[in-house]
Amino acid sequence: MTLMNVPYSVEELNDAQVKLLQENELFEGAYIRPLVYLGYGVMGLYHKDAPVNVSISAWKWGAYLGEEGLKNGIRLKISSMTRGGNTSGMGKAKAVANYLNSQMAKYEAVEAGYDEALMRDDQGYIAEASGACFFMVEDGKLITPPNDNSLKSITQATVIDLANDMGIEVVRRRITREEVYICEECFLTGTAAEITPIKDVDARIIGCGSRGPITEKIQSAYFDVVAGKNEKYLKYLTYIN
Structure with missing residues (x-):
């Protein structure tokens, strides 16, 4: 029931x-x-x-954060809005009511001249974007927060699998704000966001200020999966004709 x-x-x-x-x-x-x-x-x-x-x-819905963003990256703002705590309700439910939090964070970011918002949990650690999961690259490793205060994501799981296939170590741990500022690369993942690189966070340039090499590698692999070009992942696809 x-x-x-x-x-x-x-x-x-x-x-x-x-x-x-x-x-x-x-x-x-x-x-x-x-x-x-x-x-x-x-x-x-x-x-x-x-x-x-x-x-x-x-x-039909093109690139959620713009075709230009898929190649050259988007601008991200760490929001003053906190991701709802796990004790405030069923925060991990994909419920419409929970998206008011994301809507307000997104509004704040866009009105401030950014493309997307990144929210922290009630303890100050990075949780997720307004509608996507967050990954960063440090020392060649892919780091993403645990889903203790964010939605579980099929796209996030796919990226982790692809990274493992490519020999890229994946670490699930809490991420602090300052770590984001000095990471080598970072990107967002989601059904709509797909794999969207980030070029700056709070006006701080990330890495080369565009799509980084590991992000591009994962992005290319992901688009091969959804286009049916990777035999290992064919079982996850449904063909429409």
């Missing part, structure tokens, strides 16, 4: 996503957003008697 009982099976939802892409002829790349939500019928904070509805949307 869950807090929201989805009226469809995982198989039915997956089939609906495939049909959606087929019916709209979205064969050259698209973003898919399934959404489970409470329908009309019950007012108030206790939700168990409200009907549960499901929608799935898909649309």
Whole structure:
């Protein structure tokens, strides 16, 4: 029993996503957003008697942070907004309510002239961006925070697997703000962000001020995976025709 009982099976939802892409002829790349939500019928904070509805949307969506950003990197601002603590609610749930935190952080960053926000947890360690995971490179190692105060990410897991395949050591540990400022390279990962390099953080130039060599290597490997060019990862793909 869950807090929201989805009226469809995982198989039915997956089939609906495939049909959606087929019916709209979205064969050259698209973003898919399934959404489970409470329908009309019950007012108030206790939700168990409200009907549960499901929608799935898909649309063409280019590089989330811009095509230029994929090549030359984006500007990142460490936000004054703190990632919600684990005791404040179900922070790891991919729930719409949790995204107000991300929305406010993103707004602050963009209004200040940056492209994206990086949030810290309630103890001051790096958590994640407004909608993506954070990686940095130091001494040739790939470092990313544990998911103790961030969403688990398929893209993050894929990057870790690819790095292991390429012999790049991956370290999961807490990261402090000042470490980000002096790292050799850093980038964001996510369904929308894919692999987006970072050129500066809080106006401090990172590495060469553009996409670094390890970031480029991982980015290239990732795009090979999603394009079906890496046989090891074919089992994770669903082909649409």
